[in-house]
Amino acid sequence: xxxxxxxxxxxxxxxxxxxxxxxxxxxxxxxxxxxxxxxxxxxxxxxxxxxxxxxxxxxxxxxxxxxxxxxxxxxxxxxxxxxxxxxxxxxxxxxxxxxxxxxxxxxxxxxxxxxxxxxxxxxxxxxxxxxxxxxxxxxxxxxxxxxxxxxxxxxxxxxxxxxxxxxxxxxxxxxxxxxxxxxxxxxxxxxxxxxxxxxxxxxxxxxxxxxx
Amino acid sequence: xxxxxxxxxxxxxxxxxxxxxxxxxxxxxxxxxxxxxxxxxxxxxxxxxxxxxxxxxxxxxxxxxxxxxxxxxxxxxxxxxxxxxxxxxxxxxxxxxxxxxxxxxxxxxxxxxxxxxxxxxxxxxxxxxxxxxxxxxxxxxxxxxxxxxxxxxxxxxxxxxxxxxxxxxxxxxxxxxxxxxxxxxxxxxxxxxxxxxxxxxxxxxxxxxxxx
DNA sequence: TGTACATCAGTGAACGCGCGTTCACTGATGTAC
DNA sequence: TGTACATCAGTGAACGCGCGTTCACTGATGTAC
Numbered sequence: 374x375x376x377x378x379x380x381x382x383x384x385x386x387x388x389x390x391x392x393x394x395x396x397x398x399x400x401x402x403x404x405x406x407x408x409x410x411x412x413x414x415x416x417x418x419x420x421x422x423x424x425x426x427x428x429x430x431x432x433x434x435x436x437x438x439x440x441x442x443x444x445x446x447x448x449x450x451x452x453x454x455x456x457x458x459x460x461x462x463x464x465x466x467x468x469x470x471x472x473x474x475x476x477x478x479x480x481x482x483x484x485x486x487x488x489x490x491x492x493x494x495x496x497x498x499x500x501x502x503x504x505x506x507x508x509x510x511x512x513x514x515x516x517x518x519x520x521x522x523x524x525x526x527x528x529x530x531x532x533x534x535x536x537x538x539x540x541x542x543x544x545x546x547x548x549x550x551x552x553x554x555x556x557x558x559x560x561x562x563x564x565x566x567x568x569x570x571x572x573x574x575x576x577x578x579x580x581x582x583x584x585x
Numbered sequence: 586x587x588x589x590x591x592x593x594x595x596x597x598x599x600x601x602x603x604x605x606x607x608x609x610x611x612x613x614x615x616x617x618x619x620x621x622x623x624x625x626x627x628x629x630x631x632x633x634x635x636x637x638x639x640x641x642x643x644x645x646x647x648x649x650x651x652x653x654x655x656x657x658x659x660x661x662x663x664x665x666x667x668x669x670x671x672x673x674x675x676x677x678x679x680x681x682x683x684x685x686x687x688x689x690x691x692x693x694x695x696x697x698x699x700x701x702x703x704x705x706x707x708x709x710x711x712x713x714x715x716x717x718x719x720x721x722x723x724x725x726x727x728x729x730x731x732x733x734x735x736x737x738x739x740x741x742x743x744x745x746x747x748x749x750x751x752x753x754x755x756x757x758x759x760x761x762x763x764x765x766x767x768x769x770x771x772x773x774x775x776x777x778x779x780x781x782x783x784x785x786x787x788x789x790x791x792x793x794x795x796x797x
Numbered sequence: 798t799g800t801a802c803a804t805c806a807g808t809g810a811a812c813g814c815g816c817g818t819t820c821a822c823t824g825a826t827g828t829a830c
Numbered sequence: 831t832g833t834a835c836a837t838c839a840g841t842g843a844a845c846g847c848g849c850g851t852t853c854a855c856t857g858a859t860g861t862a863c
Contacts, residue, residue: 489692493760536753537776
């Protein structure tokens with residue numbers, strides 16, 4: 374019992390500040406969005422002076438970047454868990470998992486893809502984490518292509534299309550832009566299916582270049 | 586010449602404050618994003634006291650909403666200008682125009698679709714303007730469907746897919762998330778084409794429900 | 798086993814900043830008779 | 831044509847706020863001998 378860290382807390386050396394700050398910031402982010410995160414308020418709630426946080430975070434933006442990193446890692450974890458047996462099922466499921474992540478973590482997702490809050494090329498770990506999640510998507514597509522399941526278009530094109538559609542659907546739904554959109558995941562599956570099978574009616578296929 | 590308003594400026598009654606404030610705010614938005622817009626700074630630059638702005642804007646958020654409204658109107662104007670002769674060409678072109686708008690006005694686009702900055706249901710004019718732009722997209726799809734060009738899936742589904750893909754591509758490119766993405770508009774056209782014609786290889790079609 | 802010392806992780810005070818918004822007001826303008 | 835009056839569009843001062851960050855510091859901890 375004397376070795377229980379909780380009992381040994383001296384309250385001077387906190388011992389767990391970075392983790393606790395990270396967690397609390399994540400909670401605030403989830404509930405109120407990135408703009409609601411302030412280092413002073415964070416310190417206040419933890420019961421520590423504001424400058425103490427600077428022992429563990431370079432500045433406010435680094436903390437936000439850390440949150441985004443864990444977001445990308447969580448997203449990646451969920452994506453890699455998708456069963457890859459069937460190329461088609463894998464493609465659909467990875468999209469569904471992606472959209473569902475965004476919908477369950479809208480504020481985290483916004484931070485991850487915000488763009489103006491955390492610009493590219495400033496936080497190496499963040500860029501790397503983003504690439505990691507992206508990679509899973511790309512690998513899945515590459516496998517389906519190698520198996521001859523999807524068309525032999527450039528991988529980067531196919532990936533851009535797939536990512537665009539799930540990212541767009543995520544953003545639109547979490548921001549409430551899709552009017553009267555019936556709820557998930559039927560909509561998501563329908564949308565992804567359209568990208569796979571196409572939107573053009575069958576008898577119209579191969580008439581693509583009919584006008585000059 | 587005595588009637589020239591510019592000559593009559595008394596500098597007390599400014600005569601053009603709302604328009605000038607709107608324009609300057611738009612310039613700042615374009616260059617530095619929505620967070621850079623401050624009513625005090627705006628007033629300062631115009632040469633007027635800060636409270637003067639409150640004669641014309643309820644509060645800061647209303648001004649932002651106004652900017653977003655003009656953004657949606659500009660987007661709509663460009664979308665309705667698309668030639669509707671060929672269903673296929675119209676679908677592609679409307680997507681290209683959409684993406685190109687986002688890429689030329691990234692900060693305005695972000696404000697329009699930001700979500701957390703300007704929530705839905707608070708600014709009626711904004712909601713209406715957003716619907717107006719959306720409507721053009723939906724109408725184009727409806728026409729193509731009535732002409733039998735696209736599959737007879739629910740209009741809301743097809744619209745969600747189309748909007749998702751152009752919105753997603755817009756967001757990803759303006760935030761620099763597409764790695765090594767060759768420049769526009771080839772990428773955009775390729776992506777849209779995939780949604781129209783499908784991604785699944787031809788010999789694989791109609792094997793969609795192969796596993797239980 | 799005890800002690801000197803380096804290092805780590807906190808502290809309080811302060812700098813410098815700018816913001817949105819409200820208040821009571823005044824100067825300018827337009828209008829009715 | 832002149833004047834009283836309502837209304838409009840500004841003003842300066844102030845409220846209340848909170849922020850990120852730096853500074854010189856001190857208390858706690860771990861380590862070498």
